[in-house]
Amino acid sequence: MKKFAYALAALMVVACSKDNETNPGPDPVGNLDVQDFMWKAMNIWYYWQQDVPDLADTRFSTDAEYTQYLASETDPAVFFQSLLFSADRFSFLSEDYVELTQNLSGVSRSNGLEFGLTYQDANSNGALDPSDPVYGTVRYIVPNSSAAAADIARGEVFVGVDGQAMNGGNYRDLLFGDNASYTLQMADVQGGVITPNGKEVPLTKEENLVENPVYIAKTLDVQGQKVAYLMYNGFTNEFDEDLNAAFGTFVAEGATDLVLDLRYNSGGSVNSSRLLSSMIFGRRTQDVYLVQRWNDRLQQIFTQDDPDALTDYFAATTGAGSTINTLNLQRVYILTTRSTASSSELVINGLNPYIDVVTIGTTTTGKNEFSLTMVDDPDRQGAPYIYTSSRESQINPNNSWAIQPLVGRNENSAGFSDYTSGFPPDIELREDLENMGVLGEVTEPLLARALEEITGISGKRSFEVCTPDRPFTHSKMFKPLRDNMYVEPGTDFQLPDNLLKTLQ
Numbered sequence: 001m002k003k004f005a006y007a008l009a010a011l012m013v014v015a016c017s018k019d020n021e022t023n024p025g026p027d028p029v030g031n032l033d034v035q036d037f038m039w040k041a042m043n044i045w046y047y048w049q050q051d052v053p054d055l056a057d058t059r060f061s062t063d064a065e066y067t068q069y070l071a072s073e074t075d076p077a078v079f080f081q082s083l084l085f086s087a088d089r090f091s092f093l094s095e096d097y098v099e100l101t102q103n104l105s106g107v108s109r110s111n112g113l114e115f116g117l118t119y120q121d122a123n124s125n126g127a128l129d130p131s132d133p134v135y136g137t138v139r140y141i142v143p144n145s146s147a148a149a150a151d152i153a154r155g156e157v158f159v160g161v162d163g164q165a166m167n168g169g170n171y172r173d174l175l176f177g178d179n180a181s182y183t184l185q186m187a188d189v190q191g192g193v194i195t196p197n198g199k200e201v202p203l204t205k206e207e208n209l210v211e212n213p214v215y216i217a218k219t220l221d222v223q224g225q226k227v228a229y230l231m232y233n234g235f236t237n238e239f240d241e242d243l244n245a246a247f248g249t250f251v252a253e254g255a256t257d258l259v260l261d262l263r264y265n266s267g268g269s270v271n272s273s274r275l276l277s278s279m280i281f282g283r284r285t286q287d288v289y290l291v292q293r294w295n296d297r298l299q300q301i302f303t304q305d306d307p308d309a310l311t312d313y314f315a316a317t318t319g320a321g322s323t324i325n326t327l328n329l330q331r332v333y334i335l336t337t338r339s340t341a342s343s344s345e346l347v348i349n350g351l352n353p354y355i356d357v358v359t360i361g362t363t364t365t366g367k368n369e370f371s372l373t374m375v376d377d378p379d380r381q382g383a384p385y386i387y388t389s390s391r392e393s394q395i396n397p398n399n400s401w402a403i404q405p406l407v408g409r410n411e412n413s414a415g416f417s418d419y420t421s422g423f424p425p426d427i428e429l430r431e432d433l434e435n436m437g438v439l440g441e442v443t444e445p446l447l448a449r450a451l452e453e454i455t456g457i458s459g460k461r462s463f464e465v466c467t468p469d470r471p472f473t474h475s476k477m478f479k480p481l482r483d484n485m486y487v488e489p490g491t492d493f494q495l496p497d498n499l500l501k502t503l504q
Contacts, residue, residue, distance in 0.1 A: 024066035033399045035070040035079050037376040041385035045407045048085035049295045076401055090367055097375045097402035111203040112145020116471030130169030135159045135194055139264055142211045146204045155436030159196055160185030176478040180205050189433045192467045212239050216440040217246035219253040223455045228255035231439055235268030235343040240275055240318050247279040248325035258327055259450045261335045263361055266476050267342030270370055275315050277350050282328045283316040288413035289350045331356040333450040339474050341365035346410055348423050353414045359425045360450050366422035369406040433467040
């Protein structure tokens with residue numbers, strides 16, 4: 001991935017300093033480390049910094065005024081929320097940067113069950129009321145997990161946890177609380193009616209469960225055509241070589257088409273999205289994949305000497321140096337749901353100017369901003385507060401908080417980035433609670449519909465949906481990674497020294 005050329009000569013010093021050319025510091029009274037870190041990191045990096053009055057460079061005239069502001073809110077979560085722009089739907093924080101960074105690497109505390117959560121009143125369009133019944137639908141199961149060893153499968157429905165019926169007021173505590181284990185009460189679905197069936201499934205959350213996002217990779221022979229099918233469930237850069245190996249197999253097996261299943265992929269690494277797109281489209285290093293847009297101040301700094309500094313191109317090699325295995329396609333079929341977000345949407349947007357992207361399913365989330373992981377490391381050379389594993393010993397030991405603020409947007413080569421309402425499907429087909437199918441099998445409804453489109457041969461089957469799945473959230477939204485799209489700055493990621501003098 002092209003590294004930002006930040007250490008540029010003769011940069012103009014922007015108007016971001018106080019009269020004394022320094023940002024304020026808190027008086028040494030009380031413990032304001034967390035708030036101080038959050039404000040200073042957001043003042044430098046936040047995408048909407050210029051739109052939030054409390055983040056203005058001229059907001060505080062004295063250290064005492066700054067200290068009083070920091071001390072006005074003792075809850076770090078509330079303080080962080082007060083710094084967010086009204087249009088920001090996705091910035092978040094974590095009390096434990098170790099947990100957050102592990103999740104970004106595909107490691108989490110989990111029982112391996114991935115599921116959607118839905119109102120029992122499928123037609124409800126309002127806010128979730130605490131008394132509204134909720135049910136869960138199993139989407140897939142992570143291999144080598146507690147759920148993988150249990151009597152539970154995709155498409156099954158559960159309505160209770162530890163003997164309590166789930167509702168809008170208790171599902172968070174029951175499913176995502178501190179409890180290390182729980183027992184699900186299962187149910188049947190017939191004719192749209194959900195009925196408890198007496199089956200119980202005990203599950204145990206495991207520390208440091210690793211999920212390989214390359215969930216299914218196989219080549220199907222359909223009416224004499226070789227069709228690659230890839231279910232990819234997260235853009236996790238630690239598994240980029242596995243992803244490339246899957247495409248190597250597709251190429252070796254003569255695949256001429258690809259069904260890319262991103263229905264449960266809520267995002268992750270921007271660079272992994274670029275590599276995946278290159279595996280689909282080609283090693284076209286002369287073609288623009290995306291252009292980054294940062295806040296007004298940083299955008300000017302980054303591009304002043306090199307207008308191309310924030311442009312990323314399709315890749316020829318992985319980060320480990322392996323040659324990209326590519327199918328060189330002119331058309332790709334992508335399966336989507338409302339859980340398809342951020343880096344998944346980046347693939348759709350980045351490929352759209354070059355090839356025919358046919359989406360099948362339902363409208364995606366609409367997350368077009370990227371983020372950076374920030375910790376209390378103000379002394380990182382050239383990139384204050386930006387997390388890097390090599391500097392964990394330099395992070396303030398009295399402050400374990402991390403923030404994941406939005407710091408920019410990605411445009412495609414045509415300059416388009418306005419998909420906050422999501423990408424609507426070219427072919428709409430909602431998942432059916434009464435016929436979820438087996439992932440990767442040609443009879444699974446969304447895959448079957450894509451194969452019908454590829455071959456041009458209509459089967460006798462009907463794609464009528466009896467009980468449409470309409471989840472209001474899903475299990476991945478309760479992990480630190482959530483629907484995040486993040487960039488991974490290398491050790492050479494840095495701001496120029498003359499700018500830093502005005503920011504610190």
